[in-house]
Amino acid sequence: MFIDIICGARPNFIKISPIVRELQILEKKAKNNILFRIVHTGQHYDKSMSKSFFNELGIPKPHINLNAKSGSHAKQTSEIMIRYEKLLRKNKPALCLVVGDVNSTLACSVVAKKNGIKIAHVEAGLRSGDMNMPEEINRIVTDSISDIFFTTSLNANKNLLSEGKKSNQIYFVGNTMIDTLIYFKNKLIKPKVFTKEDLRKKNYFVLTLHRPVNVDNKSNYEKILNQISFHCDGRKIIYPAHPRTANNIKNIKLPKNIIVTKPMSYLEFLFLIKNSSAVITDSGGITEETTYLKIPCLTIRKNTERPETILIGSNILIGNNVNRLKKYLSKINAKKWKKSKVPQKWDGITSKRIVKVIHRLLSNNV
Ligand code: UD1
Numbered sequence: 001m002f003i004d005i006i007c008g009a010r011p012n013f014i015k016i017s018p019i020v021r022e023l024q025i026l027e028k029k030a031k032n033n034i035l036f037r038i039v040h041t042g043q044h045y046d047k048s049m050s051k052s053f054f055n056e057l058g059i060p061k062p063h064i065n066l067n068a069k070s071g072s073h074a075k076q077t078s079e080i081m082i083r084y085e086k087l088l089r090k091n092k093p094a095l096c097l098v099v100g101d102v103n104s105t106l107a108c109s110v111v112a113k114k115n116g117i118k119i120a121h122v123e124a125g126l127r128s129g130d131m132n133m134p135e136e137i138n139r140i141v142t143d144s145i146s147d148i149f150f151t152t153s154l155n156a157n158k159n160l161l162s163e164g165k166k167s168n169q170i171y172f173v174g175n176t177m178i179d180t181l182i183y184f185k186n187k188l189i190k191p192k193v194f195t196k197e198d199l200r201k202k203n204y205f206v207l208t209l210h211r212p213v214n215v216d217n218k219s220n221y222e223k224i225l226n227q228i229s230f231h232c233d234g235r236k237i238i239y240p241a242h243p244r245t246a247n248n249i250k251n252i253k254l255p256k257n258i259i260v261t262k263p264m265s266y267l268e269f270l271f272l273i274k275n276s277s278a279v280i281t282d283s284g285g286i287t288e289e290t291t292y293l294k295i296p297c298l299t300i301r302k303n304t305e306r307p308e309t310i311l312i313g314s315n316i317l318i319g320n321n322v323n324r325l326k327k328y329l330s331k332i333n334a335k336k337w338k339k340s341k342v343p344q345k346w347d348g349i350t351s352k353r354i355v356k357v358i359h360r361l362l363s364n365n366v
Contacts, residue, residue, distance in 0.1 A: 048264075125149060209282050
């Protein structure tokens with residue numbers, strides 16, 4: 001009896017790493033061990049988007065790589081589904097563990113469910129209410145067919161209960177992304193750009209923007225970058241760009257103090273944000289990391305599926321009126337940011353809780 005651990009995109013690797021480590025610890029102790037198979041869908045495939053994460057986070061080489069690669073959402077999702085179904089025809093796990101909200105999460109959960117395999121969803125119950133985001137559709141579909149829900153917040157429990165899930169299916173365990181951050185926080189690596197650009201601690205900004213709504217329209221993209229550049233008090237803004245965004249950047253006029261780099265490795269990126277004055281982003285996961293590190297964070301989105309990063313964390317939603325950036329960047333420049341707290345159970349032992357539950361469920365035949 002074994003479980004499948006599905007991963008495909010950059011944030012997935014960060015989320016599965018502590019779960020795999022926990023399973024390996026049990027394997028070494030030959031105690032309560034659970035056999036597992038890591039299935040990489042191939043959604044992210046560049047070395048900087050995939051292999052570097054496996055190397056740095058010490059995740060063993062995937063047992064299976066479905067090599068689905070890029071394409072439209074339908075093409076990518078269907079390619080993963082066809083390939084995962086072929087794999088399941090040969091060998092079926094007792095449980096399929098999926099994480100997060102990417103296309104790989106949705107594709108593999110649908111295939112597993114139709115093959116009679118139970119699904120455990122890590123980071124279940126997050127809802128932005130914005131059906132224009134592919135991730136929201138992925139979350140809702142995955143949760144609609146999952147059997148076990150591991151959540152990062154009590155708000156996610158509430159969302160699941162309101163959708164008719166039973167309380168004995170839901171486990172509020174905390175955040176595996178924060179497990180990874182806590183495990184590696186003393187092993188961070190100074191990226192080359194730090195020395196090259198002569199950066200000083202707490203005297204530069206970090207920017208990540210990759211969502212189509214922010215980067216696909218040239219004039220909107222330029223407006224956002226100009227606002228940030230103009231109101232950052234002359235400081236440098238380091239922008240590690242996703243391969244998809246790198247193409248958009250070629251077509252715009254980039255302000256001088258915005259320095260674009262290739263995607264960074266996990267340990268380099270965390271070093272960069274930990275030492276920054278603030279982070280400006282449209283990512284969800286990064287708002288959790290900045291909340292844990294208590295670094296001011298401005299999110300260029302209209303909504304968030306992670307309200308705790310706003311309610312008690314260090315994050316602020318800018319919305320789609322980028323003129324609001326001025327107000328919040330001035331606060332950061334004046335070092336007047338809100339006092340924030342780390343959410344409950346974001347304590348580094350979430351994966352232990354998850355593995356304990358899985359062991360109990362498997363012992364009872366799920
Ligand atoms: C995906 C997730 C998003 C997550 C992001 C993190 C979905 C719907 N979206 O978005 O939630 O925040 O990962 O990084 O699953 N590409 C490469 N090399 C790679 C991977 C991608 O060049 O290794 C390029 C391809 O041209 C591809 C494009 O990036 O078409 C987009 O990749 P894709 O996996 O479709 O979505 P992301 O934007 O990465």
